Amino acid sequence: MQVQKQKPTPSARSQTHPPVKNNAGPKLSTVQRIKLQSPEEFSRLLAVSQPTILEGLDIGPCTDLWTLDYLKKQIGPDREVVVHSCETDRMTFRDKNFQYVKKRAGDFLDGIERGDRFYLRAVSAKQPNKLPTKLEDDFPTIAADFHLPDELAEVRNHYHSSPLRISGPVSLWLHYDVLANVLCQVRGTKTLRLYPPGDVKYLDFPPGGSSSNVEVLSLTDPKLRHTHPHIATLKPGDVLFLPPMWAHAATPEEGVSVAVNVFFRNLRAGYAAGRDIYGNRDLQAYENGRRDVERVAKAFRDLPGDVAKFYLDRLAAELQEKADQIGS
Numbered sequence: 001m002q003v004q005k006q007k008p009t010p011s012a013r014s015q016t017h018p019p020v021k022n023n024a025g026p027k028l029s030t031v032q033r034i035k036l037q038s039p040e041e042f043s044r045l046l047a048v049s050q051p052t053i054l055e056g057l058d059i060g061p062c063t064d065l066w067t068l069d070y071l072k073k074q075i076g077p078d079r080e081v082v083v084h085s086c087e088t089d090r091m092t093f094r095d096k097n098f099q100y101v102k103k104r105a106g107d108f109l110d111g112i113e114r115g116d117r118f119y120l121r122a123v124s125a126k127q128p129n130k131l132p133t134k135l136e137d138d139f140p141t142i143a144a145d146f147h148l149p150d151e152l153a154e155v156r157n158h159y160h161s162s163p164l165r166i167s168g169p170v171s172l173w174l175h176y177d178v179l180a181n182v183l184c185q186v187r188g189t190k191t192l193r194l195y196p197p198g199d200v201k202y203l204d205f206p207p208g209g210s211s212s213n214v215e216v217l218s219l220t221d222p223k224l225r226h227t228h229p230h231i232a233t234l235k236p237g238d239v240l241f242l243p244p245m246w247a248h249a250a251t252p253e254e255g256v257s258v259a260v261n262v263f264f265r266n267l268r269a270g271y272a273a274g275r276d277i278y279g280n281r282d283l284q285a286y287e288n289g290r291r292d293v294e295r296v297a298k299a300f301r302d303l304p305g306d307v308a309k310f311y312l313d314r315l316a317a318e319l320q321e322k323a324d325q326i327g328s
């Protein structure tokens with residue numbers, strides 16, 4: 001993956017669209033689209049931390065080249081990949097209605113062509129349990145087709161990983177990532193449903209987990225009534241800036257979607273020490289905090305239940321108050 005110089009384009013910031021009415025659930029806002037002019041403008045976007053579609057950037061010849069046939073030839077039909085395989089058009093984390101299956105890349109791509117519900121989220125070819133995936137390491141025969149444009153130099157400077165994602169007609173469940181992300185859509189159209197960090201209390205993340213148990217695409221779940229969903233529809237060549245902690249679920253609109261997403265660190269401190277293979281390892285303070293919560297709960301365990309609950313409720317209220325004070 002290289003950083004490519006891009007020709008300046010005239011400024012064309014489109015308006016943020018007002019929420020649209022969605023009779024089956026909460027109001028939907030449309031993610032704004034802009035033509036990014038400079039690395040400085042991207043730094044300002046990072047500071048504002050709102051999802052934004054960056055259009056008209058040059059991400060390289062991949063948008064022309066990456067047909068399924070080309071990918072099969074370049075990646076090699078015999079290369080082994082592990083993919084999600086699902087019986088329905090929605091993978092859900094709560095029901096785990098999918099399996100991980102090993103496939104030859106050729107069979108996987110033929111299956112995608114036929115409309116099979118496969119989803120590849122690449123992992124490191126050499127050390128899948130230790131290293132994050134990078135396009136240049138794990139798919140060297142196609143990596144030069146994809147570039148990060150100069151406007152995204154910040155991504156390059158704090159680069160973590162670049163998973164290749166290829167999917168048939170199947171949605172990926174709602175989850176959040178801890179690293180910032182630019183999701184570069186190469187082929188096909190895909191819609192993402194995003195929820196801001198403030199919606200975390202409605203989205204039923206299990207303690208310590210970044211995958212939600214809520215079926216966001218059914219829209220009728222009463223937990224979603226108070227959420228603030230944003231919709232981003234990505235076309236080939238679009239780049240979605242996805243800020244950390246914005247939960248997202250992805251649905252391809254046509255049969256096939258090919259994308260590369262690039263995770264990068266935008267916080268100057270706070271990441272957990274050690275391994276983060278998927279870009280979703282929670283911040284150190286949260287990991288420590290969960291241990292503290294266990295310790296505090298244990299300190300009450302020899303007391304009668306009603307007394308222990310009385311104090312744990314009081315402590316929970318104090319913590320909630322601190323959370324409410326942030327940003328108010």
Ligand code: AKG
Pocket residue numbers: 165167172177181183190248250259261
């Ligand atoms: C991500 O970039 O973190 C995603 O979850 C993207 C999902 C997709 O493009 O299918």
